[in-house]
Amino acid sequence: MDGNRHRHEHGHGHGYGEGRGEGQGHGHGRGHGHGHGQGHGLGHFLTPHRHEAADKVDAAMEASREGMRTLWLSLGILGATTLVQAVVTALSGSVALLGDTLHNAADALTAVPLGIAFVLGRRAANRRYTYGYGRAEDLAGVAVLATMAASCALAAYEAVDRLLYPRDVTHLWAVTLAALAGFIGNECVARYRIRTGRRIGSAALVADGLHARTDGFTSLAVLLGAGGAALGWRLADPLVGLLITAAILLVLKDAAREVGHRLMDSVEPELLDSAENALRGVDGVRDLGQVRIRWIGHSLRAEADIVVDPHLTVVQAHRLAVAAEHALIHAVPRLTAVTVHTDHTPVGGDPHAPLAHHGV
Template sequence: MAGHNHDHSHHHHDHAVKIDHLNRAFIWGIVLNITFVVVEAAAGLLSGSLALLTDAGHNLSDVASLALALLAFKLTKASSNRSYTYGYKRSTILVSFFNAVVLFAAIGFIVYEAIERMITRPEPVPGGTIIWVALTGIAINGFTAWLFMKDKEKDLNVKGAYLHMAVDALVSLGVVISGAVIYYTGWYWLDSVVSLAIAVVILIGTWGLFKDSLRLEMDGVPKDMDIEKIRTELLKSDGVIDVHHVHVWALSTTENALTAHLVIAPSAIDSFDKIKHDLRHRLEHLEISHSTFEPEFSLTKCEVPEC
């Protein structure tokens, strides 16, 4: 097979700047959330509020998820070796999938605790304490979500972190509302109802992350990438008369790869290096940074059955 491409130097520079920016965002998120988890858990234990305790537990899972995501980004910078020829880029996909699984586990715990408390007698909880702690949560989670907002559509791992933080801010808003209602009405059962509502919100936000990360784990074509559009783009290069056996998959949450068989016109055989260069440039605009081509000439026949 023909060799694969090398990114342009400006692309490396932009990628390095992005990684440094995200490193800072993850570190800020981890420090702020660890601090908030300690405060919220203490308030939940002292007040007996299930809503605060479940939110603290969810925030703790966020800290673990952010730490793993940061580790994955560090690993993407590690060099490849004989055992891992692509390096450790795929760890970002593993972390995204793990994030979704952790969130599903958190949902199960919240639902179990909320239903158990609703069946038994709802315990009195101080609405004022709930309000002030949850307001702090809105500020911290909202700020952390803002740090990831710019890059959330470019990287599934960042999207996972953004979802965690945005959902947490929304959850804290729900806790504020329940705290206010409890404070003025004494409806203590509302604490458990809000916990169930939290679980539903988390489930909705998590399903998309789970589906997208599972797709990448199974080497599926990355979301929003049209395989037919890619085929059409490959055929635009002068000298390429047919394209088949096209495979596209994700190396990480930010890098995609392609392999393809290209049928080259007899008159263009000597121009294959030029064709490769042209195609790699075209593919970079389609978010494919690693490409490998197998040339076939019109007089030869592909020996691979799937062709």
Template sequence: MGHAHAHGHGSDKDRSQGRGRRLLIALALNLGITVAEVVGGVVSGSLALLADAAHNFSDAASVLVSYIAWRISRREADRRRTFGYARAETVGALINLTTLFVIGIYLVYEAANRLFNPVEVAGTTMLVVGVIALVEDLAAAWVLRKDTGSLNVKSTYLHMIADALATVGVIVGAIVIMVWGSGVSWIDPAITALIAVYIFVHASHEIREAIAVLMDSAPRDFDYDAVVADLKAMPAVEDIHHLHVWQPEEGKVALEAHVAVSEPDLGEVTDMTERMRRRLHERHGVDHATIQVELAGRVRHDTKLIRNE
């Protein structure tokens, strides 16, 4: 039996103290946005402003969960968590995205209620607070831009950009109300509904990615057949079975396989597995490979990928 292991340490280097500091700064900025928009929404009567405040508060909670998850993910592997704690960030993302769906449903309900029961909206207050929120949204995105190599932080970064776009919608609504008056009060719940639609679209895409990691799915673009063909093309390889591919953490690919070979020499087998490891990394982006080599004439177990009992 031979084993080849490829270890990637890039994620450990990426989890710098600087990332944690930037997440905390983004958290403070989002909380500032939330407070400003809640006050402005209550004073102006703008549901769109309150909707954006709810969205920004969820983002503040998201950044907090991301920070906590980042802290947990830095722990070393132990006897209970032998793969380490990196997936803590994915679990945090799943919590945040589920909360976003709940907020989106609530905003749709409030928008419908306000559409049938309109109230007067103070456009000037809505505009001023909207501009303040836009500046803080862009500042939060700017702070996080250096860590977008991390899927967890990139997700938060994209939320900040999207929040800025939603705030632009609030500003446009304020200008419309200031120019045309209360006759266009429907613009406020309409913008609220659009923010809710954005939340649904954005969160549904992100949650699929989080679930894929937690379900041990291979990356969407991983070419399973090409890997099998590539390994079978190597000298002395007779068969490949029990090939499993998954993501132990965001952005990392792991693989394990049983390789039946006709070469009985242990030294040659060891060199062969090393060549396989390099090929998997260079051609298919596999960061960690565990290869169990078996003598082709001695393979007696079931070679199906999943055994049905």
């Protein structure tokens, strides 16, 4: 039974390509809950279960819609906050408030690449992008990082310029109100983005939420500059501007690590533990080979090698692969596609010997 590979597409119901092994492959039609080759669909018709592709498609689409709602709301709140702060910055000449305004503007604009990513993520897989377009979210995360870095550099430049050429800050009461408005607006957006990002599994949206949260706390730092200016200390405002820049750098580091992990196919080890425990609990699975999980956008895909009795028929081994897949879907949140490869306990020589010189 070595080489019997079974693959289901649950996220978007697109089974492009085949899960291939030495014995047989299973082609999967498009738009079916468990699209399979002839005969297999009948088996699922006789033993249906709830994980139909239509339900998974609805869940994926709802995740994208929820992400888009979050982005539009964030854009509205931060756009209004940025406009207010820009007016006060022009009146007061506060470089600390300028840095905060730049960060808020950058944070609002990050809704653009994220929005594009969510729209692209809805597109169906095809013969060129066989895994779909979910990776667009990871690219959007890189765009978010670039925007954060650019706004940070500009704020640092303005703060250093003000240190070298000090100027008075006026309209301190307006600066205070603008700083408070920046904190409230950013904290609301941060909570919404982080909560939604974690719920739908979007690392880019979580990174964007962390960015907004930092901007909220840096808005409060503007109050220190306003207080120093009120006491006649002209350097207080640019020093706070530099402090804001340093805070943004710290969050940029955390966000870069989050996005970098996603680009490198990192997953939480707890997910792998859950998957392996679920597979070992399937009756008939004697041992496990390699188990791998990766993110594609805000959905997970898994590949698992299971060891079974060498005397099983093709039908029995395939039924066991379906049971293993079913167990994985229950055990791993946001898992939308699984490929299960059945191997058998040793009988005679190594069945994988023809692959040895390929390094497989």
